[in-house]
Amino acid sequence: MxxxxxxxxxxxxxxxxxxxxxxxxxxxxxxxPESTLYSLENLIYLLNRYEYVYVKHNDTGQGRAIYKVYKRKDGHYCFNGFTMQGEEINKCVAAIEDFHQVLHPYEKHGRLSGNYIIQEGVxxxxxxxxxxxxxxxxxxxxxxxxxxxxxxxxxxxxxxxxxxxxxxxxxxxxxxxxxxxxxxxxxxxxxxxxxxxxxxxxxxxxxxxxxxxxxxxxxxxxxxxxxxxxxxxxxxxxxxxxxxxxxxxxxxxxxxxxxxxx
Structure with missing residues (x-):
């Protein structure tokens, strides 16, 4: 390597x-499983390939900052899992950008929450x-x-x-x-x-x-x-x-x- x-x-x-x-x-x-670094483009691509995917923070553990994500037949994006703080979340949104804001809530202030990966849903x-x-x-x-x-x-x-x-x-x-x-x-x-x-x-x-x-x-x-x-x-x-x-x-x-x- x-x-x-x-x-x-x-x-x-x-x-x-x-x-x-x-x-x-x-x-x-x-x-x-197939995996790739997170980006909105990569997320949309894999959601079109698989029934669902997992988005995971690269460095956390204990079930924090991990989300199961899928696209509903009506075009909405649904996700459930646990935030960086370990709080449970379960939502459906019309725009995938709304999920991105969950991953990086402080991006508008110039601060990202670290790297994420996208993993094929097995x-x-x-x-x-x-x-x-x-x-x-x-x-x-x-x-x-x-x-x-x-x-x-x-x-x-x-x-x-x-x-x-x-x-x-x-x-x-x-x-x-x-x-x-x-x-x-x-x-x-x-x-x-x-x-x-x-x-x-x-x-x-x-x-x-x-x-x-x-x-x-x-x-x-x-x-x-x-x-x-x-x-x-x-x-x-x-x-x-x-x-x-x-x-x-x-x-x-x-x-x-x-x-x-x-």
Whole structure:
């Protein structure tokens, strides 16, 4: 990857920089959504290609400054999600410029709110229509990437944003795939194996330019049953593991101790 294409941040790796790295590598480019830097022109273009898209702030986390956007049949633009301050928003507007003002409320004063990316909307739903995502925690120990733990998230509200900080329910991965996704054991095991493989590949790619000892990697599962990588978190929390399986949480903590000893 050319250095002028990737901007390394002292406090993390932005979503756009992640996309450039993962898209450049032939082993990971097929498991990520189409993405581009935000502009009104790019937004209109992708809204004409996809049923909906996500607009995300390049550097925020915890479900802040992320919006699901779609164009209604009557030409209105609808969006819902959470502002930079974490406030929920759900609106439809006649002009797409009105959505732009939500992203950059102080632009008229010459101040932008930072960069955003636009991401292809991947339909990641249970057969009953509930939005889901999956977190894979990856750790590096003695030069080898290992899976610390995996859990599922299911949206409790129909706003299309699956994030534990925005009300999503945390559940064990077996429960998500068996009970909610209605997979048999063969399909479930194949999906988990794919999640682990893609997570380690993504960790290797990201670590080549932004080394960390652990990553939290978020996936969806598209309508064909294929895991799609949404985002790599460079400072992942493990508190959700403690809520569903203290043994997994203790395992991650023990690996962290061994990393420090190493």
């Amino acid at each position: 050319l250095l002028n294409e990737v901007r390394l941040l002292k406090n993390g790796l932005g979503k756009w920089e992640q996309f450039l790295l993962l898209n450049k590598n032939p082993l990971t480019t097929n498991c990520i 339909t990641s739903l249970t057969p009953n229509g509930h939005s889901i995502s999956i977190r894979v925690h990856v750790q590096k120990l003695k030069g080898k990437w290992i899976i610390g733990g995996i859990y599922g998230r299911i949206a409790t509200e129909d706003h299309g944003i699956v994030n534990s900080n925005r009300g999503s329910q945390i559940i064990p991965i077996d429960e998500l795939l068996s009970d909610y996704m209605m997979m048999d054991n063969t399909k479930k095991n194949k999906t988990i194996a794919s999640l682990k493989k893609d997570s380690i590949l993504a960790s290797e790619v990201i670590a080549s330019h932004f080394p960390c000892r652990e990553y939290g990697i978020d996936f969806g599962i598209n309508l064909k049953g294929k895991p799609i990588l949404f985002e790599v978190n460079t400072t992942p929390s493990i508190s959700s593991f403690a809520k569903i399986d203290t043994a997994i949480w203790k395992k991650i903590v023990e690996i962290r101790k061994m990393q420090n000893e190493g």
